[in-house]
Amino acid sequence: MNNKVTSDKSSATWVGIDWGTTNIRAYLLDASARILDKHTLARHIKDCNDDGWTTVYQTLIEGWNVTDETPVIICGMAGSKFGWVEAPYASCPAGVSDLVAKAVHPDDIENIMILPGLCCKDDRGNHDVIRGEETQLLGLFEQSSLITRLICAPGTHTKWISADNYTVRNFHTTMTGELFGLLTEHSILAQSIAKSSSSAVGAKFEDGVRMAAEGGGLLADIFKVRANSLFNELNPEDAGDFLSGILVGTDVFQEVSSLDHGLVSVPLIGPKPLSERYARALSHFGIEGIVLDAEELTIAGLASVARQMGIVETSHVA
Amino acid sequence: MNNKVTSDKSSATWVGIDWGTTNIRAYLLDASARILDKHTLARHIKDCNDDGWTTVYQTLIEGWNVTDETPVIICGMAGSKFGWVEAPYASCPAGVSDLVAKAVHPDDIENIMILPGLCCKDDRGNHDVIRGEETQLLGLFEQSSLITRLICAPGTHTKWISADNYTVRNFHTTMTGELFGLLTEHSILAQSIAKSSSSAVGAKFEDGVRMAAEGGGLLADIFKVRANSLFNELNPEDAGDFLSGILVGTDVFQEVSSLDHGLVSVPLIGPKPLSERYARALSHFGIEGIVLDAEELTIAGLASVARQMGIVETSHVA
The missing domain is CATH 3.30.420.300 (2-keto-3-deoxy-galactonokinase, substrate binding domain)
Structure with a gap:
């Protein structure tokens, strides 16, 4: 408490x-x-x-x-x-x-x-x-300065949301975070990856994103973590970052490659270190990832509900 | 023994x-x-x-x-x-x-x-x-009736091999089988999937392949196993087959979509039930998967080495 x-x-x-x-x-x-x-x-x-x-x-x-x-x-x-x-x-x-x-x-x-x-x-x-994320989205809708065409909520299960006019249109979930956990803990890749508590993004993250951006496919890309390690071209300290880059990069590539052009920025709602990884991957595709404070958005979303119910004063924005 | x-x-x-x-x-x-x-x-x-x-x-x-x-x-x-x-x-x-x-x-x-x-x-x-697979490939080279442009060896780690003129040119590994194991055992999908010993391919396998063939991306597709289960539109007995279809379908789609046209057939060297799944997925893309006997090819490959060393008589083929 x-x-x-x-x-x-x-x-x-x-x-x-x-x-x-x-x-x-x-x-x-x-x-x-x-x-x-x-x-x-x-x-x-x-x-x-x-x-x-x-x-x-x-x-x-x-x-x-x-x-x-x-x-x-x-x-x-x-x-x-x-x-x-x-x-x-x-x-x-x-x-x-x-x-x-x-x-x-x-x-x-x-x-x-x-x-x-x-x-x-x-x-x-x-x-x-x-x-849970739906409430953060309500909070985001309060911030009229953001164009909310595509929103990303990175996490164990990352959500990609289409929204406009204060309304959630559609969304889909990607298992990016959970897959990272499974592969680092339980797969053959585990022996190539050092257990590190650092959340800092290293250079190998970019290498992973670059590989993902070439569209060779996740199923093939992830095995490179092992094969490159076998040949001592990837050390255990970097291997987790490389895998993270492949996964986040694939997630972002899959999303932006199916979009019509013109997307300038994507609001990111999630744990800060992970949101920053998504922002770096997005920037690789020429899109700005805007890292937002998830807690702040949750409270703004709860307030949006309270306002709808007449508990909270009407804001100037909504 | x-x-x-x-x-x-x-x-x-x-x-x-x-x-x-x-x-x-x-x-x-x-x-x-x-x-x-x-x-x-x-x-x-x-x-x-x-x-x-x-x-x-x-x-x-x-x-x-x-x-x-x-x-x-x-x-x-x-x-x-x-x-x-x-x-x-x-x-x-x-x-x-x-x-x-x-x-x-x-x-x-x-x-x-x-x-x-x-x-x-x-x-x-x-x-x-x-x-291990390299020896099976030598065995395959003995079978002159097969055009060996692209070969697939399905397994825990599936191998996709380019070969010609009795020579392995290049290959890459996909973690399809291992990922299926990880997801059915350790992921959030586990609670949606019945533990079944049946290796028979059900109708939901085709649904998974079809989904993969639309290219929406593996990270998003696999979560549908859970979401469709939540809405009782996928029962636990079918869920494993659906996931298998998504994974094998993604593996095949990723491979054939990057190929120049004209590929008619792909020899498959691996466990028979899994090879048959790959054959079904390949047929979805208009390619014939030829399920081969892996043990037979291994022996033929060892014999190819023995022949090279003068231990075994020269065959008519090689």
């Missing part, structure tokens, strides 16, 4: 909670969506089921004057199938009003609402899902 | 051994490269190091009249870095004489030769390696 009082808590009017798979962040907010206080809790959603969701929730809001009338808006895994209560996905295209309309109340607690994730279907009838 | 006498062993003149990572197959052969007897042994190369290679070798040839003069030709992992003795890779382009020239003798035993693998470099300076 990490308590940091940033302001006078007496002006609090609502609570926003970002309930992730392993971490929960609760914000005490005022009518202008200013953060008055923040509580964070490391708790896996599996443990929430064991401990009881209400108990965990009470821990989160401890010391705050939250009554049965205080609006509490929750996004993320609390609404998943294995969460507090399932909030079935809202279908794309969707904006803030669609998310509000599909929100659910856990245990019939009227003042607590859990936002749904989003689902969509591609031309071939294949599904895709998002949960 | 599996002993099956197929003929009179007294006409034996040499021994061929396919020494794989987990399985060893030894053949007693005559001057026409006919198999007189076969011994197989399930022994990991790690265990060979513990037990002693000479001991394992003695077990393999037990009951055969093998003297210090009997030529013994070994291919495969016995020549790897962690094998009996390292046989450094021969560089492409390479044919049978190059393999013979780079063969090594373990423990200075003159009558035993271990064949090297092959290495090559692509235009960008990236390395690749083969060990």
Whole structure:
């Protein structure tokens, strides 16, 4: 539990909670969506089921004057199938009003609402899902200075989102981050890659991106990590960076090569070190990656919902 | 140990051994490269190091009249870095004489030769390696009826080989099989895929190939296994087949889309069920996959080496 009082808590009017798979962040907010206080809790959603969701929730809001009338808006895994209560996905295209309309109340607690994730279907009838990022997208929509044609949310499962006019049109998921983990931990490549805690991007990352950009294909490119290591032309310290470059580069190449021309920049919403890797890969294709603060966007997204519900004052932007 | 006498062993003149990572197959052969007897042994190369290679070798040839003069030709992992003795890779382009020239003798035993693998470099300076398949390729070269422009050896690490005029020109490795294993065992997709022992190819395999053929990219396609499962449009029994279709389809698509036109058929050398999947994926692109017997080709390849050394009579073909 990490308590940091940033302001006078007496002006609090609502609570926003970002309930992730392993971490929960609760914000005490005022009518202008200013953060008055923040509580964070490391708790896996599996443990929430064991401990009881209400108990965990009470821990989160401890010391705050939250009554049965205080609006509490929750996004993320609390609404998943294995969460507090399932909030079935809202279908794309969707904006803030669609998310509000599909929100659910856990245990019939009227003042607590859990936002749904989003689902969509591609031309071939294949599904895709998002949960958590949809709220960050609402936050992004508040920033009118950004043209939101294509957005990227890098992560274990990277999301590529098409959006316009405050609306998520479509998206798809790539398993880039998870694949990096699988290959470095469990594959034959593991013996070529040093276990390093550094997140700094080395020169070999660029080599990986360059290889990916030539379009030889991921299935072939990744084996070069092993073969080049066998010939001592790739040392274990660089091998992880090279693989990361291949994966992120393939992800970006696949995305931008199917785009019509004219894309100038892509907002990036995700862990900063990974977003920076995506920005470097994007720059290889002449596109600027704009690294954004994911937490800030989540709060802006929760505020967008609160505004829609009349809890927060109308901004000049939206 | 599996002993099956197929003929009179007294006409034996040499021994061929396919020494794989987990399985060893030894053949007693005559001057026409006919198999007189076969011994197989399930022994990991790690265990060979513990037990002693000479001991394992003695077990393999037990009951055969093998003297210090009997030529013994070994291919495969016995020549790897962690094998009996390292046989450094021969560089492409390479044919049978190059393999013979780079063969090594373990423990200075003159009558035993271990064949090297092959290495090559692509235009960008990236390395690749083969060990074991090079002998099957020599075997394939004996079959003059096959045009050997592009050859595929499906497996944990699939090899795509360019060859002509009895010579391996170039090749590259794709991690298709290993990736299938990683994703079905360790990834988020695992919970969507039933553990099935059936190797029969279902309809969903074709769906996966079709998706891959549209070129949306592997990183995105594989997540559809999960998302379609979430919406009950893919059941656990079919999900593995769908994933297999995506992976094999991507591998084949990546290969044939970069080819100049006119490729009619591709010889396939590998485990039969997997080769059949590659054949189905190839047929989707209008190319005939010719499923070959990998063991037969290995023996033909060992015989090709034996012929080069004057141990086996010259055939009409080579």
